[in-house]
Amino acid sequence: MPPSTNAPARSVRADTITAALLLWLAGNALRLTILAVPPILAFIRDDFHLSATEVAILSSIPPALLAIAALAGSLLVVRLGLLNALVTGIAITAAGSALRGWSDTYAILIVTTIVMSAGVAMLQPIMPTIVRAWMPRRIGLGTALYTNGLLVGEVFPTLLTISLVLPLVGGSWRASLVFWSIPIAVIALVVWWKAPRTPDVMRVPANVPLKWLPDWHLGLVWRLGAFFGCINAIYFGANTFIPIYLASKGRSDLIGGALAALNFGQLPASFLLLAVADRLQRKAWPYYVSGVVSLVAILGLVFDVGATTVWWAGLLGFCEATGLILALMLPPLLCEPEDVARTAAGTFTLSYGGTVVIAIIGGIAWDASGIPALSFAPLAFCAAAFVVLAALLRSKRELV
Secondary structure, three states, X not given: OXXXXXXXXXXXXXXXXXXXXXXXXXHHHOOOOHHHOHHHHHHHHHHHOOOHHHHHHHHHHHHHHHXXXXXXXXXXXXXXXXXXXXXXXXXXXXXXXXXXXXXXXXHHHHHHHXXXXXXXXXXXXXXXXXXHHHOOOOHHHHHHHHHHHHHHHHHHHHHHHHHHHHHHOOOOHHHHHHHHHHHHHHHHHXXXXXXXXXXXXXXXXXXXXXXOOOOOOOHHHHHHHHHHHHHHHHHHHHHXXXXXXXXXXXXXXXXXXXXXXXXXXXXXXXXXHHHHHHHHOOOOHHHHHHHHHHHHHHHXXXXXXXXXXHHHHHHHHHHHXXXXXXXXOHHHHHOOHHHHHHHHHHHHHHHHHHHHHHHHHHHHHHHHHXXXXXXXXXXXXXXXXXXXXXXXXXXXXXXX
């Protein structure tokens, strides 16, 4: 009996479904270990007797490494091929996260956090590139899938660390960090085992002088860098300052709920965009709405502490997720396939570098003035700047 003519089509569909699931899993690795820290940040501060500036420095390491080591992800793609680069980044993330559990001093915690963050940083430019390789006709959907995984990876630790993981590990914040490294190690194994071995992801260039450094003369790199910088600064800044701000107001009881809402609030936006991402890509108006409402939510978090705090945090999370997902579509949409990784690397280098600066400015503003609310002032500025930058991208025809 001759083979069915539908067999190749079934194989393609199976590979697409597998790729979609693996994109979602890999997306979890981008944030799960980073967001394992905010729920235990007050414990770390008390254990090591940290100032607000030292807390800001610790929380700024992931975005700092996402800036510095993003270029390494582009280089890995060129040297190892897409799939090998993807698995390597996930494995480094898992190892670095586990090592944080043996941090007896603030200095050791800094070093191990650097290792963990370097692995995540390498993944940042790899993910848009692998979306382009695995789902070239559905870039919007592919981006929404791995970003949904990213957001779910943010929710798990913020939702479960205080209520489940800490009681499970005897209240040890160090053991909780080791706990959250285990799922990342499993994801690395699953991706290596099940990834579709398409030519684009397996190819390791030989004797071909491929470019991996961003073209810093390209205005698009700088515009996207500033654009992403506003999104990331608001998100990481909120996770950094909400816990210690609420503690300073005598409302430590709100920390778990506010962090869970900030991160869980991103999920409705993510699931909504799974359905409509292809129709909203490159549209300017969602960015305008996201920036304005983010500004309102930040003001609510600062000046309306109490019963509505969790609501304001959830609203901010929803807006940030919307802006992030739509922005992540831009590198694979606006660049040639061979330029996606290096353009994304340049974008992330600039954006996370700015995120570090914003976070430290917030910490210094608090320490220098003694006014906790001033730590949120740079975040409010970023929300307003986000709207202005969206208008600039529209004027360049990069948004419509």
